[in-house]
Amino acid sequence: MVKDPNGSEGPTLAQVSESELLEGIFPLLPGGHGVLLGPGDDAALVAAPDGKVVATTDAMVRDRDWRDDWSTGADVGAKTVAQNLADVAAMGAVPTGLLVTLIADPATPLAWVHDFATGLAEAAREAGAPVVGGDLSSAPPGMLVVSVTALGDLEGREPVLRSGARPGDVVAVAGSLGRSHAGWRLLERGVPGRAPELVDYHRRPRPAYRQGPLAAEAGVHAMLDLSDGLVRDAGRVARASGVGVDLSREALQADVAALAGAVGEEMAWECVLTGGEEHSLLGCFPAHVPLPHGWRRVGAVVGGEGVTLDGQAQGPGGWDHFAG
Amino acid sequence: MVKDPNGSEGPTLAQVSESELLEGIFPLLPGGHGVLLGPGDDAALVAAPDGKVVATTDAMVRDRDWRDDWSTGADVGAKTVAQNLADVAAMGAVPTGLLVTLIADPATPLAWVHDFATGLAEAAREAGAPVVGGDLSSAPPGMLVVSVTALGDLEGREPVLRSGARPGDVVAVAGSLGRSHAGWRLLERGVPGRAPELVDYHRRPRPAYRQGPLAAEAGVHAMLDLSDGLVRDAGRVARASGVGVDLSREALQADVAALAGAVGEEMAWECVLTGGEEHSLLGCFPAHVPLPHGWRRVGAVVGGEGVTLDGQAQGPGGWDHFAG
Numbered sequence: 160m161v162k163d164p165n166g167s168e169g170p171t172l173a174q175v176s177e178s179e180l181l182e183g184i185f186p187l188l189p190g191g192h193g194v195l196l197g198p199g200d201d202a203a204l205v206a207a208p209d210g211k212v213v214a215t216t217d218a219m220v221r222d223r224d225w226r227d228d229w230s231t232g233a234d235v236g237a238k239t240v241a242q243n244l245a246d247v248a249a250m251g252a253v254p255t256g257l258l259v260t261l262i263a264d265p266a267t268p269l270a271w272v273h274d275f276a277t278g279l280a281e282a283a284r285e286a287g288a289p290v291v292g293g294d295l296s297s298a299p300p301g302m303l304v305v306s307v308t309a310l311g312d313l314e315g316r317e318p319v320l321r322s323g324a325r326p327g328d329v330v331a332v333a334g335s336l337g338r339s340h341a342g343w344r345l346l347e348r349g350v351p352g353r354a355p356e357l358v359d360y361h362r363r364p365r366p367a368y369r370q371g372p373l374a375a376e377a378g379v380h381a382m383l384d385l386s387d388g389l390v391r392d393a394g395r396v397a398r399a400s401g402v403g404v405d406l407s408r409e410a411l412q413a414d415v416a417a418l419a420g421a422v423g424e425e426m427a428w429e430c431v432l433t434g435g436e437e438h439s440l441l442g443c444f445p446a447h448v449p450l451p452h453g454w455r456r457v458g459a460v461v462g463g464e465g466v467t468l469d470g471q472a473q474g475p476g477g478w479d480h481f482a483g
Numbered sequence: 484m485v486k487d488p489n490g491s492e493g494p495t496l497a498q499v500s501e502s503e504l505l506e507g508i509f510p511l512l513p514g515g516h517g518v519l520l521g522p523g524d525d526a527a528l529v530a531a532p533d534g535k536v537v538a539t540t541d542a543m544v545r546d547r548d549w550r551d552d553w554s555t556g557a558d559v560g561a562k563t564v565a566q567n568l569a570d571v572a573a574m575g576a577v578p579t580g581l582l583v584t585l586i587a588d589p590a591t592p593l594a595w596v597h598d599f600a601t602g603l604a605e606a607a608r609e610a611g612a613p614v615v616g617g618d619l620s621s622a623p624p625g626m627l628v629v630s631v632t633a634l635g636d637l638e639g640r641e642p643v644l645r646s647g648a649r650p651g652d653v654v655a656v657a658g659s660l661g662r663s664h665a666g667w668r669l670l671e672r673g674v675p676g677r678a679p680e681l682v683d684y685h686r687r688p689r690p691a692y693r694q695g696p697l698a699a700e701a702g703v704h705a706m707l708d709l710s711d712g713l714v715r716d717a718g719r720v721a722r723a724s725g726v727g728v729d730l731s732r733e734a735l736q737a738d739v740a741a742l743a744g745a746v747g748e749e750m751a752w753e754c755v756l757t758g759g760e761e762h763s764l765l766g767c768f769p770a771h772v773p774l775p776h777g778w779r780r781v782g783a784v785v786g787g788e789g790v791t792l793d794g795q796a797q798g799p800g801g802w803d804h805f806a807g
Contacts, residue, residue, distance in 0.1 A: 195535055196642060199723075201573040201707050202539035202635070204642050207531035211519055215526035216582045216632055218620045249525040258540045260630050294630075296542045304622075306584050306630040308540055311526065318520060318528050383525050399523075 172272065173265035177295055180269075184276045191289030193255050193312075203291035205256040205310055212255075213311035213318070215246040221303040229346050232271040233278025234362040235305060238436075240282035243309035245366040245384035245438035251319040251375025252311030254288035254368070262296040262304040275305070278363075286368050316375045324381040324400035324443035328460035333370035333440040333453050335360070336389060336414040340434025341422045354421035366438040370453050374442045377451045381443040388433040390473045392441060393458075393466045400443075403463035405470060406432075410457045432473070496596065497589035501619055504593070508600045515613030517579050517636075527615035529580040529634055536579075537635035537642070539570040545627040553670050556595040557602025558686040559629060562760075564606035567633035569690040569708035569762035575643040575699025576635030578612035578692070586620040586628040599629070602687075610692050640699045648705040648724035648767035652784035657694035657764040657777050659684070660713060660738040664758025665746050678745035690762040694777050698766045701775045705767040712757040714797045716765060717782075717790045724767075727787035729794060730756075734781045756797070 172180065181198070190197055196204035205212075219225060219239050230238075240257065247254050259279065261272065283290055288309065298304065342361030345351050351358040366384065374382055381400055385392050393404040411431050418427035443460050444450060466473045496504065505522070514521055520528035529536075543549060543563050554562075564581065571578050583603065585596065607614055612633065622628065666685030669675050675682040690708065698706055705724055709716050717728040735755055742751035767784050768774060790797045 196644070200642075200644050200646075201570040202537045202576070202633075204574070204637075205536050205538055207534055207536045210531055210534060212529050212531045212536045212634065213526045214529055214580065214582055214616060214632070214634060216584055216616060216618050216630075218584050218586055218618050218630065220586055220620055220622050220626070222623050223621055246525040250528070252526070256538065258538055258632055260540055260542050262542055262544055262628055262630070292538060292540060294540050294542050296544055297547055298544050298628075299546050299625075301623075302544070302626055302628075304586055304626075304628055304630075306540075306542065306586070306618075306628075308538070308582055308632040309526075310536065310538060313528075318524075320520070320524050322524075 170269045171265060172263055172267050172269060175269060180272070180295065183273065187276045187280045188290035189280055189284040194289045194291050198292050203256065203258070205291055207312060209313045209315060211313060213247055213250050213252040213313065214308065215243055216306065216308040217242045217246065218304060218306040230362050232274030236275040236277065236279030237282035237363040239305050239307045240279055240286065240288065241364045241366050241438050242386065243307045244286050244288055244368050247309050247311035248366065248368040248371025249319070249382050249384040249440055250311065251316050251371055251382065252313045253372055254286055254309055255312045256291040256310040257283055257288050258308040259290060259293035260306040262298045262302065264298050264300050264302050266300065267303060314372070316372070319375050319379055319382040321381055321383050321396050321399035324396050324402050324460045326402055326460050326462050327446050328380055328443040329446055329450065329456050330393065330404055330458040330460060331442050331444055331450050331454040332457050333374070333442070334367040334437065335439055336411070336437060337418050337427065337430030337434040339364055339436040340430040341418045341427070344422050344426060357418070357421055361436070364436060364438045367440060367453060370440055370451065373451045374440065374454065377444065378448050379442040379444050383441055385437045385439045385441055387435045390432050390466050396441065396443060397465055403461040403465055403467065404458055405461045405467045406458035408469045494593045495589060496587055496591050496593060499593060504596070504619065507597065511600045511604045512614035513604055513608040518613045518615050522616050527580065527582070529615055531636060533637045533639060535637060537571055537574050537576040537637060538632065539567060540630065540632040541566045541570065542628060542630040554686050556598030560599040560601065560603030561606035561687040563629050563631045564603055564610065564612065565688045565690050565762050566710065567631045568610050568612055568692050571633050571635035572690065572692040572695030573643070573706050573708040573764055574635065575640050575695055575706065576637045577696055578610055578633055579636045580615040580634040581607055581612050582632040583614055583617035584630040586622045586626065588622050588624050588626050590624065591627060638696070640696070643699050643703055643706040645705055645707050645720050645723035648720050648726050648784045650726055650784050650786050651770050652704055652767040653770055653774065653780050654717070654728055654730070654782040654784060655766050655768055655774050655778040656781050657698070657766070658691040658761070659763055660735070660761060661742050661751065661754030661758040663688055663760040664754040665742045665751070668746050668750060681745055685760070688760060688762045691764060691777060694764055694775070697775045698764065698778065701768065702772055703766040703768050707765055709761045709763045709765055711759045714756050714790050720765065720767060721788060721790060727785040727789055727791065728782055729785045729791045730782035732793045
């Protein structure tokens, strides 16, 4: 037993062999009938019935993307699944596999790694995404990084791009807005008890994955997942499509009201408009199509460019990774 | 202009936006006709003509997997491609796509990132592997991590597993043995000039990717890529197949002789038997099949278990990631 850098006691990664570690983790992870070959060989083999495969990747870094005093290993595991599978859903695809890389200081407690695997497995199982492979690397002191790749299948549908929005489309959202950022604000202020459900959503977002394929079937013109904030991500659709997006203050009022009690009205607007890590889906639907159940209108696609709120220009807001 | 931690001057990641950075990098990266949708949307879309996709992932960490004073950014980029594509080849598949994640301290020189992208692009283009997507994350001070996922297509062939070896099979290698480790030893001793070609191979291994599909077509029973040393990796085949592998001292003599001038005979044997990061392919062929051009016999599959050299038991050797 050694003391780990967090002060807790228990075995660390340095005290088990790679194969012992994997033998402890593999049984936790969900498989699936599309996994033709899972972890243990040089590579995995995953069914791609559509003859094409959707692929995306997203990483999380301790002390950048999470803090150990705010998020457990299980939270991190669940969140990294959500981030990746929201991207798969935003293409209109269903998940077919996850590859999970853990890059860790050997002094990392084994308990953290098991907790991480448990949270990841739970979120992956819920979303129907088998874990098919991964990598383990040791890292210099203090470093803990998780990198996930998600694969998906379009089941015969066309991929839904960011570039298909047309003036007149209804802009709609499936899932919540601003909850993750509001929860983060409460943690930052040291008052997580004021709205534990928001803090919980910050720790473990639960994107409406199944709304991605449903929207694609309904004929959505453009779609993405809200990872960097509504205004910034709507701006991406606007830029890719050569259109403008006008958000409706009235339509967002209920989202703001849901947060205002916990963070105040002004901050609630900031959370709804620019809060990142929500991983809800934003879609632009043809006006004549009834919105699928689970989607609600938040604005309209218009001529011009950029993002407006009731016609007023909005700055980019949201998150830039390397901004100094 | 700021001074970066390595003492060189020039702009850093903190001084450009994510989109500016990507706009500088994307034009460097190879595409391909199988890339139905490349970087820029929520996910990539890659052709999977076989109806199945091979997927593998491998990461590199600065000061664990490379040293900045020994390897350039371009070396790291090329090596991460080699590591991943050797795994694809070892399944008998051809590469169809790479997803590349860079996790970097914002103080990382922009020049390093461009150099990395250039080396990666060169190696990927040579192997016929398009870059289809990736992720950028900022990291705490000093951290630099590269995580790559490779996708591949079997073109109708059965995947070649580690578990198919049978007593009587010929054990053969495509590519060199021990060169990477010998080059690393020369760097460690401060005498890289003694055999620059070995040091170069350590920095940029060049696996014989195309031998993977060729071996699969020739009917190879089992195959893997030599990432952790001949004895350790042969042991993996032995364990997975429930057989033994007997390596031939005589057959390996030429590999040892090629290194002995640079590192001495004893160290040359160590390099050949246990040197990691070579990424050559090890295959077990039915005895009646003529070895494809590019393969040479190094031993035989026998009854029993474990790895022997002329019948003498060998310890595991090679590399364990978290071994304390």
